[in-house]
Amino acid sequence: xxxxxxxxxxxxxxxxxxxxxxxxxxxxxxxxxxxxxxxxxxxxxxxxxxxxxxxxxxxxxxxxxxxxxxxxxxxxxxxxxxxxxxxxxxxxxxxxxxxxxxxxxxxxxxxxxxxxxxxxxxxxxxxxxxxxxxxxxxxxxxxxxxxxxxxxxxxxxxxxxxxxxxxxxxxxxxxxxxxxxxxxxxxxxxxxxxxxxxxxxxxxxxxxxxxxxxxxxxxxxxxxxxxxxxxxxxxxxxxxxxxxxxxxxxxxxxxxxxxxxxxxxxxxxxxxxxxxxxxxxxxx
Amino acid sequence: xxxxxxxxxxxxxxxxxxxxxxxxxxxxxxxxxxxxxxxxxxxxxxxxxxxxxxxxxxxxxxxxxxxxxxxxxxxxxxxxxxxxxxxxxxxxxxxxxxxxxxxxxxxxxxxxxxxxxxxxxxxxxxxxxxxxxxxxxxxxxxxxxxxxxxxxxxxxxxxxxxxxxxxxxxxxxxxxxxxxxxxxxxxxxxxxxxxxxxxxxxxxxxxxxxxxxxxxxxxxxxxxxxxxxxxxxxxxxxxxxxxxxxxxxxxxxxxxxxxxxxxxxxxxxxxxxxxxxxxxxxx
Numbered sequence: 001x002x003x004x005x006x007x008x009x010x011x012x013x014x015x016x017x018x019x020x021x022x023x024x025x026x027x028x029x030x031x032x033x034x035x036x037x038x039x040x041x042x043x044x045x046x047x048x049x050x051x052x053x054x055x056x057x058x059x060x061x062x063x064x065x066x067x068x069x070x071x072x073x074x075x076x077x078x079x080x081x082x083x084x085x086x087x088x089x090x091x092x093x094x095x096x097x098x099x100x101x102x103x104x105x106x107x108x109x110x111x112x113x114x115x116x117x118x119x120x121x122x123x124x125x126x127x128x129x130x131x132x133x134x135x136x137x138x139x140x141x142x143x144x145x146x147x148x149x150x151x152x153x154x155x156x157x158x159x160x161x162x163x164x165x166x167x168x169x170x171x172x173x174x175x176x177x178x179x180x181x182x183x184x185x186x187x188x189x190x191x192x193x194x195x196x197x198x199x200x201x202x203x204x205x206x207x208x209x210x211x212x213x214x215x216x217x218x219x220x221x222x223x224x225x226x227x228x229x230x231x232x233x234x235x236x237x238x239x240x241x242x243x244x245x246x247x248x249x250x251x252x253x254x255x256x257x258x259x260x261x262x263x264x265x266x267x268x269x270x271x272x273x274x275x276x277x278x279x280x281x282x283x284x
Numbered sequence: 285x286x287x288x289x290x291x292x293x294x295x296x297x298x299x300x301x302x303x304x305x306x307x308x309x310x311x312x313x314x315x316x317x318x319x320x321x322x323x324x325x326x327x328x329x330x331x332x333x334x335x336x337x338x339x340x341x342x343x344x345x346x347x348x349x350x351x352x353x354x355x356x357x358x359x360x361x362x363x364x365x366x367x368x369x370x371x372x373x374x375x376x377x378x379x380x381x382x383x384x385x386x387x388x389x390x391x392x393x394x395x396x397x398x399x400x401x402x403x404x405x406x407x408x409x410x411x412x413x414x415x416x417x418x419x420x421x422x423x424x425x426x427x428x429x430x431x432x433x434x435x436x437x438x439x440x441x442x443x444x445x446x447x448x449x450x451x452x453x454x455x456x457x458x459x460x461x462x463x464x465x466x467x468x469x470x471x472x473x474x475x476x477x478x479x480x481x482x483x484x485x486x487x488x489x490x491x492x493x494x495x496x497x498x499x500x501x502x503x504x505x506x507x508x509x510x511x512x513x514x515x516x517x518x519x520x521x522x523x524x525x526x527x528x529x530x531x532x533x534x535x536x537x538x539x540x541x542x543x544x545x546x547x548x549x550x551x552x553x554x555x556x557x558x559x560x561x562x563x564x565x566x567x
Binding site: 084086089091114115116117118121122124126128129130131132140141144145190193194197 | 448450453454455456457458459460461464472
């Protein structure tokens with residue numbers, strides 16, 4: 001059903017307009033949870049005069065972990081922020097090309113950015129819990145989208161925290177300030193907070209770079225569990241991490257994707273000399 | 285040779301230290317002299333007649349206590365929403381170094397430096413005369429609101445700028461609108477600074493006299509009937525009693541004013557700290 005809808009929508013602009021209501025209700029994203037693959041075609045991104053992304057094209061499969069690797073300033077963080085339109089907040093940022101999620105153009109006029117961001121949750125480099133209670137942090141997005149009943153919120157808070165593997169540690173202090181948690185706990189709280197919005201995609205921008213090895217290990221386990229339900233895109237500086245958790249890997253250099261393929265093939269037999277140099281630690 | 289230079293260095297250092305200590309000592313002496321003098325002269329005359337009695341044979345500051353309360357309510361009710369609104373606009377809706385922001389910043393800083401008697405004459409000409417408010421608490425209150433506005437804007441702006449960018453981004457990334465981000469994340473995070481600045485503004489309103497001489501009429505012997513009636517304030521009573529043959533009562537009123545202003549400042553510190561580490565509640 002969902003697939004059909006999308007196919008017809010793709011085929012005919014008229015149908016797409018008719019379905020405008022549905023598109024608005026779901027941030028321009030399809031209703032079905034089956035279709036959350038990401039397709040990017042010839043995406044150029046400029047900050048003022050500086051071109052940060054050069055003709056990036058990539059197909060990201062759903063329910064897989066895709067790792068973006070590359071040296072600092074290569075555009076991988078910039079790229080991940082185009083997927084939930086966080087670059088809209090950056091002044092002088094201009095994007096051309098096509099970015100489709102489940103076949104729908106997220107930069108189309110009919111796209112509701114708030115719903116896009118609800119469906120594509122983001123976890124940041126530095127844990128950024130709000131200075132309010134653990135409960136209020138998790139309930140933040142549901143409240144944004146109109147869920148006010150305590151019983152419903154309780155269910156969401158518990159399941160999100162369980163999903164993020166934090167429930168046992170915090171269930172007795174849900175009303176305590178989230179700033180009192182350790183760095184690793186804060187980051188899992190931020191993951192739980194994103195999950196509470198019921199997303200289909202998780203975008204993670206170096207989620208473990210500020211954490212100790214044990215907390216990093218816990219987040220990596222979590223990513224492995226979550227990929228059965230979510231499409232995960234993760235930016236990482238750590239190549240061991242990419243090999244441990246990802247199914248596909250894309251290597252970025254100076255705003256371009258140099259090589260993209262299964263993680264195994266990228267790390268065992270890179271086709272491009274520059275990829276090989278990077279993953280063997282010759283630069284970066 | 286080296287040892288000599290060293291000794292010279294030490295001597296220079298100790299001279300500097302003595303100068304600094306003397307300066308500090310003089311400051312403390314001046315502060316203590318004023319406080320102790322007012323307290324010594326005033327405390328014996330602080331009694332129930334002065335505080336709560338009716339103004340008749342003996343003077344009372346009851347009208348001034350009520351008048352001051354009116355002025356605080358009017359000025360804060362006006363200055364808080366406008367001041368916080370302006371600060372939100374400046375920090376959240378304009379670029380930090382745009383021409384508009386810079387102009388407004390210079391304007392607020394200039395306004396903050398204008399002597400209060402100038403605000404007083406403005407209030408007199410605009411509210412008392414042109415708008416026909418006559419001498420009234422509302423005219424004085426509005427003038428005070430204009431006077432404290434730049435301070436409220438500046439300190440609120442500082443508090444808002446201190447809210448980390450990643451919290452705003454976190455909110456946007458969860459699908460929040462700009463309005464929700466401002467009301468649920470940015471303002472609550474800045475609340476301790478904002479509340480502190482408002483309480484300090486209350487202190488300024490309480491101790492202001494020049495503005496009020498020209499706007500509220502200094503009616504010391506009648507309880508104000510409402511916002512539109514003329515009245516007096518504590519600081520005005522000090523002036524009135526002092527210049528009309530009641531120096532003891534002036535000192536006693538000074539004691540009351542001193543105690544209130546000190547309490548307000550302590551409250552600002554305590555509340556600011558409590559809010560700073562306290563939990564914010566969403567929803």
